[in-house]
Amino acid sequence: MELNPGFTGATLDRADALRANDEKLAAARADPRARLLGLNGLEPLTGGDGRLFWRPMHEAAAGNELVLLGLDGGEPRFAELRLEEADSVNRSMAVMQALARLDAADAALYGGARSVIDWHYRHLFCARCGAATALFRAGWGRKCARCNTEHFPRVDPVVIMLAEFGGRVLLGRQPMFPPKFFSALAGFVEPGESLEEAVRRELFEEAGIRTGTVRYVVSQPWPFPSSLMIGCVAEVLDEAITLDTTELQDAMWVGRADVEAALAGDAAAPFVPPPPVALAHSLLRAWLAA
């Protein structure tokens, strides 16, 4: 089954070999086919064709740092950092509706670019000594001007899981969710844990249930701001739930017919499911298909 999770399917060549090669990087910047990603803050600009909008290189302000996003059929693609906007850009997920109109490759390219750009905006200083940092490796790192420490973009792994018991799966809702909206439980992987251990800990912390076998299903990058969502199904040993009410407002076990109805948009379904762009949606589809 092809799951095609949101923000996957980028066709851009990341061109790692160019990043540390000053000569090739300069040639890419000077290439007449080179373009800048069109953005309004962190939000994507789109052209009349509904695709990402690309600006000519000369529109970058003099002295602004550029990130090499990669090569599109050999054509260099950059993003301009506007450091004066770093603190004020809109970091909401309001952009999700605009994103839904992009094709998969454009949405994935945008997602990766947004994560890297926003990482720069939030990491202009050295976490080790507090001095200012400057872009290096074509934007895939920042280096401290004082202590020379190298810093690299963050990717924060998150486990998101369907606990499974007796042919049903566990969904939960946070207080801030829209009415009837339920999704898979999730949490950040902490230092010192395997994926499987993070799944066990989260299910016990949030729902008080003990986990047996954990099975990896599917993953996706999530650019708000820079997570790696890792989707699993966890066979659990008991269906009794002890809710951590600081994390979850409610949780419930749902069966196949409920999930099918919810994914079909049936108003009589017992819950509103996560949208297709969310990994929880792919997880539910994969569970139905298994």
Add this chain to the structure above:
Amino acid sequence: MELNPGFTGATLDRADALRANDEKLAAARADPRARLLGLNGLEPLTGGDGRLFWRPMHEAAAGNELVLLGLDGGEPRFAELRLEEADSVNRSMAVMQALARLDAADAALYGGARSVIDWHYRHLFCARCGAATALFRAGWGRKCARCNTEHFPRVDPVVIMLAEFGGRVLLGRQPMFPPKFFSALAGFVEPGESLEEAVRRELFEEAGIRTGTVRYVVSQPWPFPSSLMIGCVAEVLDEAITLDTTELQDAMWVGRADVEAALAGDAAAPFVPPPPVALAHSLLRAWLAA
């Protein structure tokens, strides 16, 4: 097949509910059963029983920040931050031999503690504004004293993979490896990639090969300084290799008999394999067992 990767199998309860509860945290610090992890810099101290050594709480210097590692059968376990050592601690992997003598639960506890402690030592300043930060959430974050930005420990996901073709798998060696030592190819997951996309990119960058199906196998935390190793087997479409010689000195396809001989320590084996604590070792064992 039970793989038991290195640094997994911790039995400590991370006690997330205590982290943000000042009253419970103060009670844990005052608990007569509370102990401090014994360390020399970032290296573990062990007792006569070969287990991790735990110090009484009063040995912490006044004013030093403490990290709540968790509860061991209800007994609080902390680590003391010695910020004056932050820049000078030994960050080599020389500690690996000492680690091999610890049982799995102690090695996993130590690994997670080391990652968090070292994260503090490398993140004393706010990456957003450059001001000093202070520990919060019982050591599972730092907060900026000036701009209030909250920072959380890093976990850097890394894909490590066996490319598979015609019943053989691809191993490579970096120039700094000991003689005859070969391991699985690996690389950091970047913003904007799924696990599967990272595997495809790394195999193409490092070995010039195109990947078909990617299958997740096993994961482990790796505390040098704080990676999440995610082990996969990737069916590749061609056996021709184009080495990226800036990354790899050599690469070769090895069959089952070669892997069995290497893991058995046979001097006639064509390569020296990664040690049991490394995820590449677990991956090779899983591949043989599949």
